[in-house]
Amino acid sequence: MSRFEECNEQAGFRSCNIMKEKYNFKEIELKWQRYWAEIKLHKTDADASKEKFYCLEMFPYPSGKIHMGHVRNYAIGDVIARYKKMRGFNVLHPMGWDAFGMPAENAAIKHGVHPAKWTYENIDYMKKQLDCMGLSYDWDREVSTCSPEYYKWNQWFFLKLLEKGLAYKKASFVNWCPSCTTVLANEQVIDDKCWRCDTIVIQKELEQWFFMITHYAEELLQGCDELNGWPERVVLMQRNWIGKSEGVEVDFPLDGMNENLKIFTTRPDTLFGVTFMCLAPKHPLTERLIHDKEKFELVKAKYGKMDEKEGLFTGHYAINPLTDERIPVYIANFVLMGYGTGAIMSVPAHDQRDFEFAKEYGIPIKVVIVPENRSQSAPPRADGLEAEMTEAFEDEGVLINSGQFSGLKSSEAKAKIIKYIEDRGMGKGQINYKLRDWGISRQRYWGTPIPVVYCKKCGIVSVPEKDLPVILPEDVKFTGTGGSPLAESGVFLKVKCPECGGEAMRETDTMDTFVDSSWYFVAYCLGKDSINLKSEIKNPQSEINHWMPVDQYIGGIEHAVLHLLYSRFFTRVMRDLGIVDFSEPFENLLTQGMVCKETFRCPEHDWLFPEEVKNSRCVHCSKEVEKGRVEKMSKSRKNVIDPDALINRYGADTMRLFSLFAAPPERDLEWSDKGVEGAYRFLNKLWGIVYKYRNELCVMSNESKQNIVYTSFITRHPSQLLRKTHQTIKRVTDDIEKDYHFNTAIAALMELANELSAFVPEKEEDRFAFSFAIKNTLLMLSPFAPHISEELWQAIGEKNSIFEHPWPVWDEVLARDEEVELVVQVNGKLRTKILVPAGLSDDDAKETAVREPKIKEMLNGRQIKKIVVVKGRLVNIVISER
């Protein structure tokens, strides 16, 4: 007795084998979910005899309930996981919870419930929801980032980074959300607003912990070349975010002061065109240079305002080291302190911002670059000063008015000028990145405590490894009035210094939750209760190295920069710690599109839920509703569909099928209630076909167990249905393999089902073909709609789980059509189609086409210039015009 049969017997799952007429999804979905759990169908262990496949979907934040975005994400992942399993891979398919975060704390403030309680209750509920979807997770590997067993390792990473000098503390201006009373990363600020609550973000100076991601900037950039399995646009966004630019740092001596002004430029070829210098308002030298305090405050206030250029002449001059010219020094609001040196050389002729500034303040504009082919326009003035320009010339070209470098092309000149500068000690070549170090401090409770203490005597002391985890205290009040709640906790705050034993205070900030999600994918490899990264260092039997990298990662495009970049950074840190032996965590990435729906708005009641609209009128006031555009489903617009309601009404299989059928995974999906009905109809139709022939199919299925008889039989009796089945296997397999185009795969299955429902098996070979077609339809449908496939599989007399059965293979010969439609064109225009035997030679095709009466008539009296044949498809006869 097989393992499955045993389980069946015990659990009684297959004891009642009488098929019902009606498709009762509620009954069968529950039945199979229980069955799969019982036999631990989805449990995975490392198995050297099979090729591994790590299928991972981005884990959710346990906000309370799953939404359609999750449904789509996890349906896609589940199809891939189940398909790969049937293809013989040993598939790792885990799920967990990105469980730290602000909503839990907000709930605590609002409702007085502890974040832990709130979070774990949400996890319980959402886990049930995921199970109701029939997802094939190995729950034995579930992780929750808010558990001390997990966040201990965040703290461990922190200590390792601190040891390596890759974690440090500095005072810095941070993006501060007054509403969330916390710090935000640059990436969390969108259009000057908080990504979560849309409040305007202000600048505030705080002591912050940073991870030195810039240490890996170049490597993270180079690594982009290897991300062949990622969507190009995501790779591009990563590259842009890192933002490498090559140039030179040049020292401009300040006239009459024993001081240099260091600037960075990517255009050393324009150095002869410098007519002023600009400093950022926060540049360390500004305080010493300015006289007009009042005006300075104005400029400072306009820092970061994009629309206005505001400057202040300091009265000081710098010396251009190449020309010895005296250059006026300004303070300007548009110069950023955070990039380069915080000071720039300004070349108004060749930089639009400088140009606008120069016009405003009456500064000369000196042209030093001309287009390479500038013979047609007027020659530049000898002094290079240009009054007539209307905009800067920012392209590269040929140098003029540039001393010994005049006449050179920009590219050559850049190299030569950099060398000239370096040789004379005026500066040096320099590479800058836009990428900033990662500020990880958050003034919040519900996150990983940062494991350091502050001792009056010893200063910053890290918590010894043996004392990890530093656990979040329970005695915390959630008032919502600013600052870190941990600072209020008596038990937590006071601590003995690990070094001197004296009085010390704990760090009260917690870590950005992006730390949690930067390594969770390796935690799954180790399993729920055995996360121990330290023992993974140089471990020859490493489970992590066995399963990683992730073969297919699936998630939303919103993580194109943040999460993915941090994960790539952490993977390199883990590599340098000896935990992993690779650099890129995600081999292939699929970014699924958003789930969208039209919006409804009532003149009186504002946004309406779909169920609040009846016949285009508001159910509350009967006013006509305004139909808005199709937008991403969001609670604020109320254009949402509740997965629970959908499962209740149509079942998980229908919900999965529709969300996979309506659009290819990477594209946005527009929700359609009618479309869902279509998916439901399809499943009902299939149910009806199997029900109608259930008795014959059972007999067939048993007979077909004698494989040899079966195969030789169908080979001797090819039929249209058999051919269609083989063609469908080919199409579905190709569609899944080629970029996971599930929508067309499902369309092919619908076609086959249409053929099945029209088919009336009469002769014995018909019944064989029919049985074969049904079996394969179910096998191919099973990753998409697992419950109904498993149920019908049982109904046709199969004894084992359908997911134990390998994915079907097609036979090229049997898939081949006997007759093909030959398109006949005359001068590229379709004139007729004729049915011809497959494999017709080109000459025969030509002859057949020319002999066709209609074509013959058209050719009458004209000269055939040539005939193009596309084998088995088309004949194009090119004739002379009349």
Next chain:
RNA sequence: GCCGGAGUGGCGGAAUUGGUAGACGCAAGGGACUUAAAAUCCCUCGCAGCUUAGCUGUGUACGAGUUCGAGUCUCGUCUCCGGCACCA
């Protein structure tokens, strides 16, 4: 502004990579079954015209081009969506 991506029926979307445009689904219209409705099944379905068993034009945002042949390739224009945005 810069960098990407996209534009195909009433709608969601197909089209073997240069070879029948509109697969599959939805909606719509007609019919069958039914006392009736729902469900189900069958038929029609890009647009226009005609001498209407059919035929002829025309059609993949717009305009050119390459080719025997273009939704697909090239150039130009427009529109929409995303990312970055004073990065020197």
